[in-house]
Amino acid sequence: MRQRNIKNLDEKLRQNSQFLVEDPAQHKGKWARVFGNDNPIYLEIGCGKGQFIMKRAASCPSANYIAIEGQSNVALRALEKAQAEGMENLRIFIAYVHDLEDYFEAGELAGIYLNFSDPWPKARHFKRRLTYRQRLLNYKKVLGRDGFVEFKTDNDGLFEFSLEEIQEAGLEITEATGDLHSEEYESKDFTTEYEDRFSKAGKNINYVKFK
Numbered sequence: 001m002r003q004r005n006i007k008n009l010d011e012k013l014r015q016n017s018q019f020l021v022e023d024p025a026q027h028k029g030k031w032a033r034v035f036g037n038d039n040p041i042y043l044e045i046g047c048g049k050g051q052f053i054m055k056r057a058a059s060c061p062s063a064n065y066i067a068i069e070g071q072s073n074v075a076l077r078a079l080e081k082a083q084a085e086g087m088e089n090l091r092i093f094i095a096y097v098h099d100l101e102d103y104f105e106a107g108e109l110a111g112i113y114l115n116f117s118d119p120w121p122k123a124r125h126f127k128r129r130l131t132y133r134q135r136l137l138n139y140k141k142v143l144g145r146d147g148f149v150e151f152k153t154d155n156d157g158l159f160e161f162s163l164e165e166i167q168e169a170g171l172e173i174t175e176a177t178g179d180l181h182s183e184e185y186e187s188k189d190f191t192t193e194y195e196d197r198f199s200k201a202g203k204n205i206n207y208v209k210f211k
Contacts, residue, residue: 019083020094021034027103031064041063041108042113043113044056044065046116047069047115051193052190053090053113054085061089066093067093068097069094070096101138107145107147110146110147111149112139114130114151116192117151119158121157131158136169148210150187150207152180152207154195154204156204171210172210172211175208177208180205
């Protein structure tokens, strides 16, 4: 969905910069210093306006959360929420990430969340999908021993593609359903803005957790 431009965006980002990480690569291997503790760190790639990651961070103050968003105008909304709520265990940075090893050391993350990622529907673009096997193996490199990835999508085709890629990457599926909100998985309690909209419209939400 195309986002409306925000007037004076750079100024507004500066005004809401308390939880913004401007040079994330310099913190590789040192994210514990950013948070001032050794609590486990969880990452959301593509946080949108931040509803999901805010719910996660609020529910578990004994963990740290990092959210990545590629669109500055969208990230601003997440930053405004984080600043308003004083979410000390949350940091946000603005980037389109291709290699998590640019930002994190091996084993630095406890979990990764992928919520309603771009499906890149054209066949020739399959390598751009966040659940393409090479990306999955990249995630594995920065996850700890018990680290996991959770993926949610309303796109049935992308879900089937993702299940196949998980298997091809040699990863283990621990939870999976084509209708998350009819199940008892914890993840259904932490929704995104898109998820709420799709669910109210009666659309099934696909979900898989793997490691």
